[in-house]
Structure formats: structure tokens, C-alpha cells
Amino acid sequence: MSKPKVAFFDFTSCEGCQLEVLNQEPQDMIDLLNAVEIVNFREAISDKGQDYDIAFIEGSISRPADETRIKKIRRQAKILVALGACACTGGVNAMKNKYSAADYKSYVYKDKAHYERLDTYAVRPVSAVVKVDCEIPGCPINRFEFLRIVKSVLMGVTPQLPEYPVCVECKMKDNVCMYQRGETCMGPVTRAGCDAICTSYGDPCTGCRGFVSHPNINAQKDVLAKHGLSPEDVMLNFTMFNNFSKEDTRR
Numbered sequence: 001m002s003k004p005k006v007a008f009f010d011f012t013s014c015e016g017c018q019l020e021v022l023n024q025e026p027q028d029m030i031d032l033l034n035a036v037e038i039v040n041f042r043e044a045i046s047d048k049g050q051d052y053d054i055a056f057i058e059g060s061i062s063r064p065a066d067e068t069r070i071k072k073i074r075r076q077a078k079i080l081v082a083l084g085a086c087a088c089t090g091g092v093n094a095m096k097n098k099y100s101a102a103d104y105k106s107y108v109y110k111d112k113a114h115y116e117r118l119d120t121y122a123v124r125p126v127s128a129v130v131k132v133d134c135e136i137p138g139c140p141i142n143r144f145e146f147l148r149i150v151k152s153v154l155m156g157v158t159p160q161l162p163e164y165p166v167c168v169e170c171k172m173k174d175n176v177c178m179y180q181r182g183e184t185c186m187g188p189v190t191r192a193g194c195d196a197i198c199t200s201y202g203d204p205c206t207g208c209r210g211f212v213s214h215p216n217i218n219a220q221k222d223v224l225a226k227h228g229l230s231p232e233d234v235m236l237n238f239t240m241f242n243n244f245s246k247e248d249t250r251r
């Protein structure tokens with residue numbers, strides 16, 4: 001039986017998620033290569049195969065030409081997987097959506113701000129343009145989660161992401177809560193699955209894995225209640241990775 005053909009494509013991104021795919025333990029990489037045939041993966045091989053079954057998409061949709069390209073990929077792929085925060089939520093690229101074009105152009109590009117290509121298009125996640133079959137969140141992705149989700153996809157099973165917040169993993173690691181240190185943290189409303197890596201190393205969670213489903217119900221409210229906060233208060237500060245709004249249709 002032939003192996004499923006897999007392709008990786010990048011849009012607006014730093015390519016860090018693709019790097020995580022390549023950063024597997026040697027045996028895991030051998031197992032992966034035994035299970036699939038990679039036909040297009042610019043960061044790893046020079047082949048540019050256009051005949052593929054599964055497409056992994058890294059990066060956000062940042063200009064009209066990206067829409068044309070992602071729609072073409074969608075027509076070819078039987079399964080399309082969004083890889084990383086840029087693809088799943090718009091990621092850090094969507095921060096520009098909050099500002100006027102004049103402001104972000106002059107701030108970022110200085111004397112090159114007049115370039116025509118720096119348009120006003122609102123950055124969006126892949127799912128805002130085409131159907132996405134599953135998402136692997138994070139900035140970057142967690143390579144172990146990537147393998148788990150790939151296995152599910154190959155077995156025809158819908159991959160599941162944790163339906164609880166980062167606080168759960170953080171508490172299991174006995175970390176001192178950032179709020180007790182007088183800092184803020186997005187852990188109560190952010191989807192778990194990263195093993196609370198940031199808070200375990202002394203940094204607050206900035207929400208790179210996106211909101212947990214139904215944060216008003218599933219947030220770790222006890223952590224917030226101790227500090228007189230609600231899930232809504234924390235979500236208001238969720239400004240690094242979650243700035244795309246479905247209502248923002250600027251092109």
C-alpha cells in the first residue's frame with residue numbers, strides 16, 4: 001500500500017513550527033518517514049511535489065495573493081492541517097490588525113512605509129479563508145503533539161486537543177503562580193497541551209495556544225477569583241496572539 005503523500009507550505013511565519021517538525025527524536029523521525037512520503041517541504045528537501053494528500057500549513061494569510069494560493073492548496077489536499085499560532089489564530093502577525101495602516105507602517109518600516117505592498121489587508125488565520133480539518137496550536141508547536149495529531153490523522157481519527165487551561169498543567173508541576181508574584185498570566189484561559197512550559201521556566205503564559213473552548217466555563221476561575229479577576233478581564237489582555245476578529249474583513 002502506498003504511503004500518504006504529505007506537503008508542508010509556509011505563508012507569513014518565521015518557519016519555527018516547521019523547524020519543530022524537523023526537531024524530532026531520531027527514532028520518531030524514522031517512524032514518521034516510514035508512515036508518510038514527504039513530497040514538498042522547503043525547509044528540508046528540494047522537491048516541490050504538487051501531488052499530495054495531506055497539507056500542513058504554517059503561517060497566516062496576510063495578503064490577497066495568499067488567499068489564491070491557499071485555495072489552490074485546499075483543492076488538492078484531502079486533509080489540511082493548520083500548523084502553529086500564525087496559521088491557527090493569525091498569531092503575532094495579526095497584531096497589525098489593531099492599528100491603523102499609517103501607524104504600523106511608519107512604526108515598523110520607517111522610511112520604507114510608502115511601499116505599495118504594505119497594504120491594509122487584515123491578517124487572518126487559515127480557517128478564515130478555507131476549511132481546516134485540524135489545528136496544531138502553539139508558537140512554536142509542540143513536536144510531541146504534532147506526532148500525536150499526525151498519528152490520529154493517519155488513523156482517520158479526529159485529533160483531540162486538551163479542553164482545559166494551562167493552569168491545570170502548571171499546578172501539576174507545583175509552580176508558584178505568577179499572580180502570587182504580582183504578575184499577570186494568560187494560563188487560566190489558554191488551552192493546555194504545552195506542559196506549562198513558560199510558567200515552569202518563570203515566564204507568564206502569553207496565550208500562544210489560543211483560548212480554551214468556552215473560556216467563561218472552562219477557565220481556571222479559582223486562580224483568577226483569588227485576585228479579583230474574571231476570564232473576561234484576562235482575555236482583554238490577550239493581545240499577542242489572538243487579534244483576529246471575524247468581523248474584520250479589510251482587504
Ligand code: SF4
Pocket residue numbers: 013014015016017018058059083084085086087091092138139140141
Ligand atoms: S507560530 Fe510562532 S514559531 Fe510558528 S511560524 Fe508562527 S511565529 Fe514562527
Ligand code: SF4
Pocket residue numbers: 166167168170171175176177178179185186187188196199205220223
Ligand atoms: S495563572 Fe499562570 S502561573 Fe498561575 S497557575 Fe495558571 S498558568 Fe500557572
Ligand code: SF4
Pocket residue numbers: 138139166190191194195196197198199204205206207208209210
Ligand atoms: S505557557 Fe502559554 S505561552 Fe507558553 S507555550 Fe504554553 S500556551 Fe504558549
